[in-house]
Amino acid sequence: MSYSSPPRIATGAAVVALMALWSGIGHGQLVPGPVAKAMIQDTGLPAIDRGLRDQDPPRAARTGRDADRLRSASGAALPYVRGSIIVKFKEDATGGGISAATAQVAGTIADRSSWADFDIVSIPADTDAEAAAAAMRARPDVAYAQPRYRNHAMARPNDTLYANQWNFPAIEMERAWDIQPGASSSIVVAVLDSGMAFQTGTLRYISRFPFRPTPGGPLYPPLGVVDVPFAAAPELGASGSTRFVSPRDFIWNDDLPVDLDGHGTHVAGTIGQLTNNSNGTAGMAYNVRLMPVKVIQGLWDEIFGSPFEGTDDVVARGIRYAADNGAKVINLSIGREEGGPATVVTDAIRYAVSRGCFVVVAAGNTRAEGNQQNRLAIGAPDIAGMVAVGAVGRTLDLAFYSTTGPYVELAAPGGDQRQGGTSAGILQQTLDADQLETYTRPVSQYGPPRADSFAYEFFQGTSMATPHVSGFAALLMQQGINDPAAIEAAMKQFATEKGPAGRDDSFGFGLINPRATLRGLGLAR
Amino acid sequence: MSGAIVTRFFAPAVFAVGLLAPAAATVAHAQAKPQPRSTSTSARPSRSVSIGGYGTFGRVGFTAAESFDAILGESTGSLFGGGMRAGLPWGGLFVDVGAWRFHAEGERAFVFNDEVIPLGIPVDVTVTPIEISGGWRFRFRRLTKFTAYAAGGFTAMKYQETSEFSTPAEDADETYTGYHVLGGAEYKISRWLGVAGEASWTTVPDAIGTAGVSQAFNETDLGGTTLRFKITVGR
Numbered sequence: 001m002s003y004s005s006p007p008r009i010a011t012g013a014a015v016v017a018l019m020a021l022w023s024g025i026g027h028g029q030l031v032p033g034p035v036a037k038a039m040i041q042d043t044g045l046p047a048i049d050r051g052l053r054d055q056d057p058p059r060a061a062r063t064g065r066d067a068d069r070l071r072s073a074s075g076a077a078l079p080y081v082r083g084s085i086i087v088k089f090k091e092d093a094t095g096g097g098i099s100a101a102t103a104q105v106a107g108t109i110a111d112r113s114s115w116a117d118f119d120i121v122s123i124p125a126d127t128d129a130e131a132a133a134a135a136m137r138a139r140p141d142v143a144y145a146q147p148r149y150r151n152h153a154m155a156r157p158n159d160t161l162y163a164n165q166w167n168f169p170a171i172e173m174e175r176a177w178d179i180q181p182g183a184s185s186s187i188v189v190a191v192l193d194s195g196m197a198f199q200t201g202t203l204r205y206i207s208r209f210p211f212r213p214t215p216g217g218p219l220y221p222p223l224g225v226v227d228v229p230f231a232a233a234p235e236l237g238a239s240g241s242t243r244f245v246s247p248r249d250f251i252w253n254d255d256l257p258v259d260l261d262g263h264g265t266h267v268a269g270t271i272g273q274l275t276n277n278s279n280g281t282a283g284m285a286y287n288v289r290l291m292p293v294k295v296i297q298g299l300w301d302e303i304f305g306s307p308f309e310g311t312d313d314v315v316a317r318g319i320r321y322a323a324d325n326g327a328k329v330i331n332l333s334i335g336r337e338e339g340g341p342a343t344v345v346t347d348a349i350r351y352a353v354s355r356g357c358f359v360v361v362a363a364g365n366t367r368a369e370g371n372q373q374n375r376l377a378i379g380a381p382d383i384a385g386m387v388a389v390g391a392v393g394r395t396l397d398l399a400f401y402s403t404t405g406p407y408v409e410l411a412a413p414g415g416d417q418r419q420g421g422t423s424a425g426i427l428q429q430t431l432d433a434d435q436l437e438t439y440t441r442p443v444s445q446y447g448p449p450r451a452d453s454f455a456y457e458f459f460q461g462t463s464m465a466t467p468h469v470s471g472f473a474a475l476l477m478q479q480g481i482n483d484p485a486a487i488e489a490a491m492k493q494f495a496t497e498k499g500p501a502g503r504d505d506s507f508g509f510g511l512i513n514p515r516a517t518l519r520g521l522g523l524a525r
Numbered sequence: 526m527s528g529a530i531v532t533r534f535f536a537p538a539v540f541a542v543g544l545l546a547p548a549a550a551t552v553a554h555a556q557a558k559p560q561p562r563s564t565s566t567s568a569r570p571s572r573s574v575s576i577g578g579y580g581t582f583g584r585v586g587f588t589a590a591e592s593f594d595a596i597l598g599e600s601t602g603s604l605f606g607g608g609m610r611a612g613l614p615w616g617g618l619f620v621d622v623g624a625w626r627f628h629a630e631g632e633r634a635f636v637f638n639d640e641v642i643p644l645g646i647p648v649d650v651t652v653t654p655i656e657i658s659g660g661w662r663f664r665f666r667r668l669t670k671f672t673a674y675a676a677g678g679f680t681a682m683k684y685q686e687t688s689e690f691s692t693p694a695e696d697a698d699e700t701y702t703g704y705h706v707l708g709g710a711e712y713k714i715s716r717w718l719g720v721a722g723e724a725s726w727t728t729v730p731d732a733i734g735t736a737g738v739s740q741a742f743n744e745t746d747l748g749g750t751t752l753r754f755k756i757t758v759g760r
Contacts, residue, residue, distance in 0.1 A: 058742045075667050175690070178690055179646065179690050229604050232604070242642040326580075399580065430623040450696075480636055480642055480643060480644050480645060481637075481642050481644075483637065486635065486638075486639070486642060489637050490637070518644070519633060519644070519688075519690055519691075520633040520634055520635045520642075520646065520648060521591065521596075521633060521635060521736075521737045521738045521740075521741065522596060522633050522648050522686050522688055522697075522736075522738070523589075523593065523595075523596040523597075523648070523650055523695065523737050523738060524684065524686055524697050524732075524734075524735075524736060524737045524739050524741060525629075525686055525691075525695060525697045525736050525737050
């Protein structure tokens, strides 16, 4: 044995590794490893501002089916994740009872995740998760059980500065801001979404697998190691500033909830876009601090193989995280239409409300497609401090997509581009789709995304209506109404009635009226 | 609770003033017994019209106690006013026309489950009633410097409410009508100058309660109880 052997072995190993890396970059043949996302640089060039995009053609509306497009292609065309279910055992459940219950579904309990008061029970992959959950619910030791339903963004991203923001004058925001100018940094609004453009830097991802963005469409090759430049949206705040608090990514399980979709950044803009800065667009509560909490994935997250996706348990953990980390308002412009009740999410919302959080959930975008209800929102009437929000267009009529149902409590501007074209959507700064969604190009032009280029885009959806109510809640908190139940009562009391007299399934108690609500009551007037 | 405070504050005063007139009259009557000419508690009938004026100050407690308390922080407050009184040539009959003013500043609020949440938006409330009263003065032969009186009449209650950020249409400037009863006693310091204590109760139904916190508390009466002190000038 020679002492020179180890260096030779090491050299040989390095060569093999380099060859493997080269091969992987060129052909997507990297050996799957645990790390698919890493911060390689926490600084970067200034963000690119590509201006107003009001001439973009309308883009395909996003629904739950779109959210599943990549994982559906891999055979997971179910509204829930195979191979596991969410179970909450009762406080007095015995070890024997828990074992018997899990044995009934041939399951095993995984280590409990952070910000979870429930367990994930692994079950055989070919087991019907809904049936397994039903069997578990029948057990005396089980408080609730449900499949790990997937959630998706509620937006219908479509294709276009304050003059373009018809939505604010429509609810008299100029006069409301006279009373309460944008709340303050003491109010933290958590945006549980696809992430947020809150930091500048470069992230290294690995694209390992080919994919088809559309069923039956062309196959896009893996990109190998991809360095993605990203930046804080200029209209949200500076990277590293105190504007952003307690960021958390439950899709990648780290503290870098960057947005690779654009939805979360747009939603955050409606809540807290920098205002009166002679630039871009305005936001409802422009002085609040924003908490980026990533609980749903974008297509790029899927391409890069994120370890988690936006299932009910992930959303529930995000809600609990936000409540435990100082959020006063939680915005959920997300949801799902398929599957059963989202008990784990409703439970988490109850927890958040008990911690003084006001929770706002999108009603859904399915009215034109069967009006399936958003499972995350249907608990709203039973929780004082949680509201489900429908959307109106520029004419203040119900938007064509806005899901109706007994759980709808309020309406807010969400845009309706069928009644006014592109500019009838909600305008905010978000990631520039041209630079981000390279998978919409021909395969030959497909390449890595940029998340440091921004544009002002018109989106429509109850996802866009929801942040109006979240921002409104922040203004009310700043004005002195802190009890979530009182906030809900105030919003309902002063809402501008729409549709039939009293509450209805389309507008709930009516269109939000921030000025009247903030102004409150005099003695006789 | 505010209502209870008002009751505690005003009830004894009203009760005392209410008793004062008949009690004094009774005393006067008893003292007058040995004197055959004293068959009435009234002083001898006036033969001419006497005109006097007065200035008044005191406290008012509003019937809509919860509403006033919610917006102004208390349901009672100071009042200042004045008026004129004419004694008529028929016994103790008199007419009185007076007005007073209550003004306070508070803040707008939201009411949730009977909890009042102040919103920090300034609001001014001014109540100015004009009271037209007719009544009877009771004079006592042995207590010639004292006069008790009781009266009742119509009230025209002007209510003004203005707040920051409001448009003129959102402010209130209305006059409502109601009625009142009052009683008091006057002590003549000199022939032309006197002091008086007086209590009154006013009701102005359905003046409030259709909006604002008064609607939330289901309080509709803009009236209240006053305890006033007067400085009178004239015979």
